Amino acid sequence: MGNGGHGLLAGKKGIIFGALNEQSIAWAIAEAAYREGARFALSNAPVARRLGALQQLAEKTGSPLFWADATKDEDLSAAFSDAKEALGTLDFIVHAIGMGVNVRKRRPYEKLNYGWYAKTIDISAISLHRIVHHALNTDALADGASVVALSYIGAQRSFSRYQEMGDAKALLESIVRTWGARLGKRKIRINAISQSPTRTTAGQGITGFDSMFEYGERLSPLGNADAASCADYTVTLLSDLTRMVTMQTLYHDGGFSSMGITDELVAALTPAGL
Ligand SMILES: NC(=O)c1ccc[n+]([C@@H]2O[C@H](COP(=O)([O-])OP(=O)(O)OC[C@H]3O[C@@H](n4cnc5c(N)ncnc54)[C@H](O)[C@@H]3O)[C@@H](O)[C@H]2O)c1
Numbered sequence: 001m002g003n004g005g006h007g008l009l010a011g012k013k014g015i016i017f018g019a020l021n022e023q024s025i026a027w028a029i030a031e032a033a034y035r036e037g038a039r040f041a042l043s044n045a046p047v048a049r050r051l052g053a054l055q056q057l058a059e060k061t062g063s064p065l066f067w068a069d070a071t072k073d074e075d076l077s078a079a080f081s082d083a084k085e086a087l088g089t090l091d092f093i094v095h096a097i098g099m100g101v102n103v104r105k106r107r108p109y110e111k112l113n114y115g116w117y118a119k120t121i122d123i124s125a126i127s128l129h130r131i132v133h134h135a136l137n138t139d140a141l142a143d144g145a146s147v148v149a150l151s152y153i154g155a156q157r158s159f160s161r162y163q164e165m166g167d168a169k170a171l172l173e174s175i176v177r178t179w180g181a182r183l184g185k186r187k188i189r190i191n192a193i194s195q196s197p198t199r200t201t202a203g204q205g206i207t208g209f210d211s212m213f214e215y216g217e218r219l220s221p222l223g224n225a226d227a228a229s230c231a232d233y234t235v236t237l238l239s240d241l242t243r244m245v246t247m248q249t250l251y252h253d254g255g256f257s258s259m260g261i262t263d264e265l266v267a268a269l270t271p272a273g274l
Pocket of ligand 1 (some may be wrong): 025195204
């Protein structure tokens, strides 16, 4: 166990998908899981290899690293077979994968390129289905395991700049429920964490991200949740303390999802003299 942990994941083994650089939510999750005594494999798309950052995290946490495109069945099947060989059966999976292709290429929702749209859904949502499928198919998942995926409130509400990603997250959260009903017989649970806007590569690929971030910061009573606090919350979901929680979208957003407006925002929108 690393410094400052509580041993919440002592003896647990898992796989974490989606750490790209130090800003990544999955990076913070890996550091927190390591601190809490877990051993895990790391995985990301082969294109992330040339950036070199993930290799450093793997070294720091003593983790095997498996390159897998989360839209490719053969890559995922190999990743789970290799992870099982390296660590034994897994107690947790973290899915922190997302990309909005139209968003990235500045295509407005009114003029979607449908090929890119399909790719967005494949990478950001269907990949969760594939990951669980291949984990089961390779017999890599232990009874009582915990699966966590990262989501955003754009799944429920319309955020103009989130565009196609809102559709992808709605499907992701639906897959959480549909899989969850089936995984329960093995006491395997699966949940989505709906996280505040966070300054990461994926987050900042959205035009208007800074305004969305500022809006979250002003509306949420606790302010926006950062990646490190998201990682701490994720650890609780990977631990046995939350063993009866499944099929949920859990808001980790400083209270944003329960807010309407604040006095400060009312004042800012009130014309002078009223
Ligand atoms: N940043 C935010 O504001 C925010 C808010 C709520 C939820 N999320 C979600 O958190 C998760 C992690 O994103 P992040 O913000 O840490 O950004 P990030 O860019 O650090 O992580 C996204 C990851 O997805 C990976 N990825 C993309 N295509 C892939 C593929 N084909 N196969 C495998 N991996 C692939 C990338 O390599 C990257 O590591 C995503 O699901 C994102 O939607 C982010």
